[in-house]
Amino acid sequence: MSLGNRKQLPWWRNKNVLWFFLMLPGILFSIGVLRSKMNYDSLMHATGEFSARFLMFSLIATPLVMLFPKYKFPKWLNRNKRYFGLAAFAYALYHTAAYLLNIPMQEIANEFFDFGLLTAWVALIIWIPMAVTSTDSWVLRLKSRWKKIHNWGYLAALLAFLHWAFIHYNWKPALVHAAPILLLQGYRWTKVLLEKK
Numbered sequence: 001m002s003l004g005n006r007k008q009l010p011w012w013r014n015k016n017v018l019w020f021f022l023m024l025p026g027i028l029f030s031i032g033v034l035r036s037k038m039n040y041d042s043l044m045h046a047t048g049e050f051s052a053r054f055l056m057f058s059l060i061a062t063p064l065v066m067l068f069p070k071y072k073f074p075k076w077l078n079r080n081k082r083y084f085g086l087a088a089f090a091y092a093l094y095h096t097a098a099y100l101l102n103i104p105m106q107e108i109a110n111e112f113f114d115f116g117l118l119t120a121w122v123a124l125i126i127w128i129p130m131a132v133t134s135t136d137s138w139v140l141r142l143k144s145r146w147k148k149i150h151n152w153g154y155l156a157a158l159l160a161f162l163h164w165a166f167i168h169y170n171w172k173p174a175l176v177h178a179a180p181i182l183l184l185q186g187y188r189w190t191k192v193l194l195e196k197k
Contacts, residue, residue, distance in 0.1 A: 022087040051091035052177045058085035063184035089131045116166035123159035
């Protein structure tokens with residue numbers, strides 16, 4: 001329901017437009033797979049990387065607003081960080097589905113407890129209740145408990161980046177994506193702690 005005096009937003013700020021652009025890479029990946037132009041390795045790399053990128057955007061939004069309170073982009077990102085978080089989860093699901101559909105079940109079972117894979121499974125399990133409770137109705141229903149559930153997202157992010165780093169023992173790209181989160185969240189919590197003194 002819209003309020004009578006509420007200014008109508010331009011089309012490009014519509015949430016559905018944002019969702020389209022967030023999901024567009026996944027649509028293109030699917031077309032590539034159906035046309036046999038994208039193989040399993042390429043799909044796993046692309047879905048994992050987009051999941052990490054959208055996760056990064058969702059987690060740097062708040063500290064960016066703290067750093068640049070007068071700029072529009074941090075405010076826009078902060079308003080839409082739940083959308084980026086959900087998109088990150090959607091690409092993580094795509095990544096997981098591709099793995100389950102292409103790898104024999106016996107091999108999945110054998111490597112389940114490998115550190116690089118176990119971190120991913122735990123991150124996904126943490127992510128599920130966060131994704132389910134990401135709507136406005138759940139925010140109202142859960143009240144203060146909502147934030148407690150979603151604070152687990154920091155652990156899920158850490159596990160996701162450890163998965164990336166350990167799965168092929170290639171730390172560089174994982175650190176490139178994790179570094180902005182570590183730096184900006186470090187700034188955020190340092191500022192919060194200093195203000196409490």
